Amino acid sequence: MVTKFTAFESVEISVPKYSIPIQHYLRQPQRLVNTLADHTRIEQLSEEVFRLKMRPLSFMSLSIQPTVDMRVWADTSGTIYLRSLRCEILGFEYINQRFDLNLKGYLSPIQLSNGTYLQGKAELEVLVDIPQPFSLTPKSILEATGNGLLKSVLLTIKQRLLHHLLTDYHHWCNQATKDIETEHHNTDSSSVAQTL
Numbered sequence: 774m775v776t777k778f779t780a781f782e783s784v785e786i787s788v789p790k791y792s793i794p795i796q797h798y799l800r801q802p803q804r805l806v807n808t809l810a811d812h813t814r815i816e817q818l819s820e821e822v823f824r825l826k827m828r829p830l831s832f833m834s835l836s837i838q839p840t841v842d843m844r845v846w847a848d849t850s851g852t853i854y855l856r857s858l859r860c861e862i863l864g865f866e867y868i869n870q871r872f873d874l875n876l877k878g879y880l881s882p883i884q885l886s887n888g889t890y891l892q893g894k895a896e897l898e899v900l901v902d903i904p905q906p907f908s909l910t911p912k913s914i915l916e917a918t919g920n921g922l923l924k925s926v927l928l929t930i931k932q933r934l935l936h937h938l939l940t941d942y943h944h945w946c947n948q949a950t951k952d953i954e955t956e957h958h959n960t961d962s963s964s965v966a967q968t969l
Contacts, residue, residue, distance in 0.1 A: 774908040775871075778899045778919030782927035784934060786891040788882070791946040795889060796851030796882050798942050805853055805880070806845055808937035809930055821846045822858065832922055833907045833915070837862050839874060852881040855895070871902035880934075891938075895930065897923045 788795050798804065806815055806823050816824040821844050829838045842858045860874035878895035903915060 774912075775900060775902050776912065776915055776919065778901070778916065778923050780897045780920055780923035780927050781894065782924070782931050783894045784880075784892070784931050786935065786938065788889040788891060789939065789943070790888065791943060792950050793946050794851075794882075795891070795942055798945055799851040799853045799880070799882065800847045802845035802847060802853060804941060804945065805938070808941050809933055818842065827926070830922060830926070833910065833918060835865075835868075835907070837865055837868060837872075839872075841874060841876065843876065850882070852879055854879050867904060868901065871904075873900040874898070893934075895927055897927055899923060 802821060803817060803823070806817075806825075810825055810827075814826040814828075816826075818824055823843055823845060825841045825843060827839045827841060829836050840861045840863060842860070843855055844858055845853065845855050847853045855876065855878045857874055857876040860872065862869040862872050875898045876895070878893060880891055880893035883890045883892050899919065901919075903910075907915070
């Protein structure tokens with residue numbers, strides 16, 4: 774019995790005013806990915822593609838651990854997009870062959886008169902052919918359980934984003950400002966040396 778589970782989550786974050794606009798920060802997808810999950814569970818496959826080993830999910834006494842490859846990229850306005858490319862369930866070949874996960878989301882900087890906000894939305898959809906004896910469970914119970922599980926996954930990602938994104942942005946701004954000052958100082962020193 775193929776069952777579809779879905780969940781949606783939206784987010785709005787007020788961005789403090791720092792020396793470098795957040796649009797510049799958002800053009801580095803790897804930084805955003807590292808705010809979404811623990812870096813020990815992320816492997817960078819290419820400039821825009823990342824492999825995320827999700828935490829084990831418990832569903833109807835089954836424990837499954839999806840590994841998701843996702844593409845994360847930014848456009849020129851600083852909006853960052855996320856799309857899942859493929860998913861694998863390790864250790865459960867039966868489920869792996871009958872499991873399809875689609876994750877898509879975006880995070881966009883919105884400039885208002887009173888400051889900048891980040892607005893985003895994520896959608897998670899799973900199609901799975903439920904094996905027996907679980908397929909004998911009423912569909913309404915299966916869907917409620919599955920939808921609740923996906924909602925909790927998105928909520929966890931949202932909480933990490935809320936807690937880590939602005940901290941990392943602040944840290945990145947400080948580091949970038951120091952680098953600029955060091956570069957400026959070194960340029961001034963060499964100019965002085967040339968004039969002596």
